Amino acid sequence: MKILDTERLTLRELSLAxxxxxxxxxxxxxxxxxxxxxxVRTLDDAGNYLLNGPLDSYRRHGFGLFLVETKAAHTPLGICGLIKRAALPAVDIGFAFLPEFWSQGYALEAATAILTYGQEVAKLDRIVAIVSPDNERSIRLLGKLGLSFERMITWPEDGAELKLYATDAVSSARK
Ligand SMILES: CC(C)(COP(=O)(O)OP(=O)(O)OC[C@H]1O[C@@H](n2cnc3c(N)ncnc32)[C@H](O)[C@@H]1OP(=O)(O)O)[C@@H](O)C(=O)NCCC(=O)NCCS
Known part of the structure; x- marks a missing residue:
């Protein structure tokens, strides 16, 4: 199912295909x-990931990670979408593209549309993002999207220290 079009891209639901x-x-x-x-090492693993991850999320929440493809040729470039995780207080935006499609503004174009979709269609008043402190490309993208650094968090699954960004970051002065 198609979710939205941007100038160059189509975002649609992932499927087992x-x-x-x-x-x-x-x-x-x-x-x-x-x-x-x-x-995920085999096609079967990938199918299970899709079933238990994005496809399950569509069913439960009405949103999830979507496939990003070129509008013209339907070339798959990456994934971008919204994720509800038990470990986070709000829905987060996620994105990952094949490296050959970096540096062309595709991630920015997809993520901008997903933020609007999250706010206007999924009616989320707060969207967050989690990122490793050394992931400079992702941090640059979050800045372009207008998300601000809020605080460091410890990820419960592996103890990693991650940066939490938010559309309405609570500044330390207001905390
Ligand atoms: C994070 C990630 C999606 C960022 O991708 P990206 O291509 O760097 O992001 P953008 O879409 O913002 O593209 C920015 C670049 O496109 C360039 N660009 C070219 N045409 C453009 C256009 N029409 N509009 C905007 N930027 C354009 C910008 O100048 C910028 O160039 P630079 O790479 O030299 O700085 C990508 O690095 C990735 O998939 N990483 C692995 C997964 C990951 O870390 N995910 C995030 C986890 S928190």
Whole structure:
């Protein structure tokens, strides 16, 4: 199902037919280093990831991670969307693109549209993001999206220290 179009891109729901693309994306060194190793090594693993991750999220929340593809040729570039995690107080925005499609503004274009979608369609008044302190590309993108650094958090699953960004960051002066 199509979610939205931007100038150059289409965002649509992922399906089991995207398992090959997901297998490739989740094994990119940049994905494993910056997001984590999801232990997806085969097409079957990728199918299970899709079923238990994005597809389950669409059913539960009406949103999730979506496929980002070029509008003209339907070339898959990456994923971008909204994630509800038990460990976070608000829905977070997530994005990951194949490295050959970086540096063309595609992630900014997709994530800008997803923020608007989150606010206007999913009616979320607060959207957050979590990022490793050394993920400079992602931090630059969050700045362009208008999210601000709020505080450091310790991720419960692995004890990692992550930066929490938010659309309406509470400044330390107001805390
Ligand atoms: C994070 C990630 C999505 C950022 O991708 P990106 O391509 O750097 O992000 P943007 O879409 O903002 O593109 C910015 C670049 O496009 C350039 N650009 C070219 N055409 C552009 C256009 N039409 N509009 C905007 N920027 C454009 C900008 O000048 C900038 O160039 P630079 O790379 O030299 O700084 C990508 O690095 C990634 O997938 N990383 C791995 C997964 C990950 O870390 N996810 C985030 C976890 S928190």
């Amino acid at each position: 995207d398992a090959g693309f997901i297998l490739k994306l989740l094994n990119e060194p940049s994905f494993i280093q910056n997001i984590g190793d999801r232990n």
